[in-house]
Amino acid sequence: MNKFLCFLFFVTGVRFQAQDVDSITIRNIYNHYLSNSACYSNLQHLTKKIGGRLSGSPQAAQAVDWAKKAMYAAGADTVILQPCMVPCWVRGKKEKCELRIKGNKPLALNCTALGSSVGTGIKGITAPVVEVHSFEELDKLGEKQIRGKIVFFNVFFNPNNIRTGTSYGETVKYRGVGASHAAKFGAVACLVRSMTSVADDEPHTGNMKYDSTISKNKIPAVALSYIAADALHKAVAQNSAATVYLETHCENKPDVLSCNVVGQINGEVHPEKFIIAGGHLDSWDNGEGAHDDGAGIVQTIEMLAAIKRSGIRPRHSIRAVAFMNEENGLAGGNAYAAYAKQHNEQHIAALETDAGGYTPRGFGVDTAAGLYDLVMKHQHHFRPYFTDRIEPGGGGADLIALEKLGVPCIGFEPDTQRYFDIHHTAADTFDKINKRELELGGAAIAALVYLIDRYYQN
């Protein structure tokens, strides 16, 4: 054997051996999730026994207790509670929205108050409706045509975008700050078409914000279901005397003490360095928070069990993070970053899973600190699992504060097609979860964390 061949043999041998260990370990992780994991039963508990768990609610507090226990059961060496103050918005009695046209029976329009919105109170609001399709159109109409009226942002979710998140990104501003834009011209309330392409009668809630730089006035804001929005559009087009009666009982109560729940497996070589993967523990109150984001919670808690039971001894400390208050404030994300800064914790990578428990497609990975390059070197490991779509750039709402500290972030990307069918609705329930899809997502996350832990150059 000549030297060149000998060298080749040696190098190739080492590489094959390393590949084999990784392939086998990743296969073990997948077997754990698909055959022995508590992913699905944990989610059943979280959604059916606890249910919707908006920040500040008793259910959110129950979810904290449950998550702590579930993390220990999954094999966490320690569970840290990171306190944070969260908003406490309560919906109160069910909303009422009625289309009223003289001589006709009132038509009930299915609606949901938007998070953080003020309510109309028991008196309700009755006013004519002005339909607009953009902020520009609203600005053109101006105060003369808006004052005293209800503004209806009737903006469609574009079905032609392939990633549904793109359509969400295009329309969510009307939910977010539509009320302030309308209030600027003296509107008395704000209605938005739900952010979905599904023509059903489920209204989609979500957070809004009163932007005092646009208007100091706070007017009630609600979302209409797709069908209700269609009905209102038709009525307004046919009858300029159509009015809407709106009655919402939501209110913002004083902030409440809550916390993130952080389950940790201590690293063997660099326990002071961290790789984290998490989702958010809070959810909207109207559904069960199954896909958003119970799925992310149980997938990442299970990562602890997969690591322990696959016999992996991580070099760095690994954390499953159940963030609090993603939906209406990001207090948990901010608290996590503040804690990391205060304790001088170095984070190698932070992953968020908050796009539903659907069949996995891949990951978006920050190019910062060489993380994208590291992951791309191991892309082939994800091909047998149909999860090899690795794209540059990633993160999540709960990671914004960490990213500002320079932590390279990752977003887990499941298939997006069904997400906005039920997003923020009463239909985001456990029965919408497919067990295998949920488990495959968790396994992909655990496999990625394993590879980063193994190959990160300290």
Added chain:
Amino acid sequence: MNKFLCFLFFVTGVRFQAQDVDSITIRNIYNHYLSNSACYSNLQHLTKKIGGRLSGSPQAAQAVDWAKKAMYAAGADTVILQPCMVPCWVRGKKEKCELRIKGNKPLALNCTALGSSVGTGIKGITAPVVEVHSFEELDKLGEKQIRGKIVFFNVFFNPNNIRTGTSYGETVKYRGVGASHAAKFGAVACLVRSMTSVADDEPHTGNMKYDSTISKNKIPAVALSYIAADALHKAVAQNSAATVYLETHCENKPDVLSCNVVGQINGEVHPEKFIIAGGHLDSWDNGEGAHDDGAGIVQTIEMLAAIKRSGIRPRHSIRAVAFMNEENGLAGGNAYAAYAKQHNEQHIAALETDAGGYTPRGFGVDTAAGLYDLVMKHQHHFRPYFTDRIEPGGGGADLIALEKLGVPCIGFEPDTQRYFDIHHTAADTFDKINKRELELGGAAIAALVYLIDRYYQN
């Protein structure tokens, strides 16, 4: 400008222009499917107005009439009916399967007769049960322990396979020829665990065959639901005196005349050469045949509309094929190939979509006749649509006969995770279809047919 630069400019210019035309055309195809297609409403009609449509049934005949009209409505230049004789298996009265243990109340086990099976008739069969987990185990037990008994093939669907079709492939032989193997040793009936990893109470039917080379005796064969199989396993393990009462009323009636429905757009340059894409029009009788394979039917019928309305003028003739009798005989697939041979039709490529209307992943493409290489050259066009997993080797049951004639075949591959949750069950209904996933699958198929038509070298 020197000659080299000039050449580069010309070549690059042409290439860019061609790429642009393709990107734009494919985008138009997708827009058609996502915004203006009849895919979803067609499927609603096929599943809700016609319903389950087993070969030889009145519903299958209705489906033929409907498909012909739908193809003309989609823009077919002509619709060809290709006659074929199909089996006519009828289920008759609902099956009964009861677990009987002395001193206990009989326990109903949810079951479904397997297609092509003989029935027990009104008298039913009562016998002790022998549980086995493989043909090898059955052979070891032999006649002494099998004669006069009911054989129960309790073989689990492996949850660890990533493609669920792999698990199906591993277990379907017990459904297919389990009865003949059991009959060889004198068994009086055959039970199989349903081919699924979902622990619910839906039994999964599917075709079986009496293999006279194994046994001349025809014994009744049924599938038990996952829960029923668990219950029977437990009973047999705990009580050797447990018996099962089985009553099925299915029978094989004389063959019936039916047909394939073939919608054609005539090619402008090579009308005598064909590219086809199809699914199967028949379905099992217990559900609505939504995913299997109503989805494939409406996706490929819509291809005609997408081509016509996107202004594509195909070089070759394009056909949407609604095959008859995929589920229990392949008479339609054979008839199509015989027709092609008889009329001396040259087929450039044949695609089948029969894996459900789920979110698309890609295609399996025959390496024969350079088809795989052609498709791979255009793989990048599918990346924006998350459908760029192109793998060598492909086809489908309806294409077996065409493949034997040397036609290069393609299998459309949607995500497989949910398929065997409902495959061949009463739960394969329209509400399990996601509109966007269905449409994206159809668009991917139409886009691939467009590219093959454009770039195939005659």
